[in-house]
Amino acid sequence: MxxxxxxxxxxxxxxxxxxxxxxxxxxxxxxxxxxxxxxxxxxxxxxxxxxxxxxxxxxxxxxxxxxxxxxxxxxxxxxxxxxxxxxxxxxxxxxxxxxxxxxxxxxxxxxxxxxxxxxxxxxxxxxxxxxxxxxxxxxxxxxxxxxGRLTDLNRLKRINRDYPDDKPVALALIDLIQRTATDKDDLELSDRLTNQFGVPVSVAGRPVSPVSSGTTTSANRPTTRPNRAKGYYNVAVMFPFRLDEFDADKRGRSNQYAYDLYEGMKMARAKLQEEGITVNLFAYDVENDPNKTLELVNSPGFAQTDLIIGPLYVEPNRIASAFANQNNILLVNPIATGSELVASQPMSFLAQPSLNEQARRAAEQARSLIGGGARRVAIYFGTSRKDSLLAAAYQAELKQQNYQILDFKRLSGTAQAMAEAMRFDGKMTTVGSVSAVPTTPVPITVSHVFFASSNDDDGARMLDALSRRRVSAPLIATASAFDYYRNPMSTFTRWELYLLYPDYIDTMREPVMAFQEQYIAKRNTIPSVFAGEGYDMLLFFGRQMAKNGVPFRSRTALRTDPEGDYVLSGFDYTESNENQVVPIVKYEDGRFIKIN
Structure with a gap:
């Protein structure tokens, strides 16, 4: 105006x-x-x-x-x-x-x-x-x-939190994230808001420009589709690398995860080469310009692509997904957790388990805990949108299984504040003062408690809050609610605690130790979880293309061996295009052990 x-x-x-x-x-x-x-x-x-x-x-x-x-x-x-x-x-x-x-x-x-x-x-x-x-x-x-004039991303996010149903605010936030942000959480926020409000009419972004990677450049790419029987595969990595801002000496970049994912892929490429599978990596610096993305995927050289990893922005991802479906090209989204991204998209896969899949696996764990006992649960969640979405998915899953939901609410603040906000059996016992603490423990009849939080201070507070309320039932929580460096061992041993841990890495496994040693030797730094994810993605899909063809001829082989040479917990696409591997861990003998 x-x-x-x-x-x-x-x-x-x-x-x-x-x-x-x-x-x-x-x-x-x-x-x-x-x-x-x-x-x-x-x-x-x-x-x-x-x-x-x-x-x-x-x-x-x-x-x-x-x-x-x-x-x-x-x-x-x-x-x-x-x-x-x-x-x-x-x-x-x-x-x-x-x-x-x-x-x-x-x-x-x-x-x-x-x-x-x-x-x-x-x-x-x-x-x-x-x-x-x-x-x-x-x-x-x-x-x-x-x-549309606001350029302060944090301020616009605060306004969106205050006015979550305001469409102009949401669209402005989507546009600003897509134009300026590379942080993983911001991109996930943009994805959720786009699903709710749609895409802004005016979408700005930097032109997509291909950059060479490895030994093959875009100038000498083959002009005809390769003979797949020879194990020759082209992989397009469409990430926000932001090369014009790149500083080799700077490690704390907001888009560092993109470089870490790519470094892991380069290590997987070398591993695949040892197995006789040749993979050519082509890195494209893709922001959020739909027109440039469309120009890229429709270029003659791009037609020789066998696997697309990314893009991370909403509109480019939709364009790439449509192109993948039309041309029988695999597309893998490395960080998203929304089921809608692969719904009715036969060539698109989620490397991460969706929030719905995480909720389903957590519910399976809950059933194993209570056996035939009473199905009564309290569900709590932290302040982030992802927390509430996971909690809602878990609530929906348990309602289908005829659980009684005793409490469902957002919790934040101190352990005392959390305890005071909890409701069980519709009653409230005052806590926190000497005179209010009953001389006899108040029994809380709940089969288990579920807690989803992305704040690593919240987990310990939740355990303290449950103690104050004299709840002794098992707790199923997200691993992101705990800080494993600051929280003492007693945090994980004093409670029957089960952690939903999609990024779980068993550092005692031989393949993990070998990967870490190779990465440190190559990069002179400890690999992040994103490096492991990038390694696993390309290793798995590269092997599947070589053995199973494109498109995949059968789903029965679309899974990893639990004892295989992957860094994280692997993949399972035998039922859908969502990864069904959702590690749940428990602390035993001084370390976290995967129990599912």
């Missing part, structure tokens, strides 16, 4: 107010009417100071025209860019005349003033009570303009 349009909208609002004046002019003196009409004429001609001089006496008399005069003074200040004075007058108007018949017009102008001042949160708060349909529509346009 440009300045001309905004002023037009506010002028139109003003003349609507003039029309309303006709309903009250019988109660106003002739002098006041004359002064008021003159002020309106002066505003129309741009004589704002003179108009305010005419209106101020009317405001002071507090008669029927006072709210109208206040509005026009605020409008005049707005036109003069005296935003602070305009906001002050509008605040007084809303406070003094909350039942004014044109209060929605004042709220709209107040929102515009706050937005102009960069106080977007106050602007959104001003728009919220507006009920007039036409003004609500204009309010959406106002938001679209100003939310």
């Amino acid at each position: 440009n300045t001309t349009f905004r002023w037009y909208r506010l002028s139109l609002t003003g003349w609507l107010v003039v029309a309303c004046f006709l309903t009250v002019n019988a109660q106003v003196s002739v002098e006041a009417q004359k002064r008021y009409k003159e002020a309106i004429r002066l505003i129309q001609t741009g004589s704002y100071d003179r108009a305010k001089n005419e209106l101020n006496p009317i405001i002071q008399r507090t008669g029927p025209l006072a709210p109208y005069a206040s509005y026009y003074v605020a409008l005049a200040d707005f036109r003069q860019k005296n935003f602070s004075q305009s906001r002050l007058m509008l605040k007084q108007l809303v406070t003094r005349f909350p039942n004014w018949q044109k209060i929605d017009d004042a709220q709209y102008l107040l929102a515009a003033v706050c937005m102009e001042m960069g106080e977007y949160e106050d602007g959104l708060a001003a728009l919220k009570p507006i009920g007039t349909p036409a003004l609500r529509t204009e309010g959406v346009k106002l938001e679209q303009n100003f939310m």
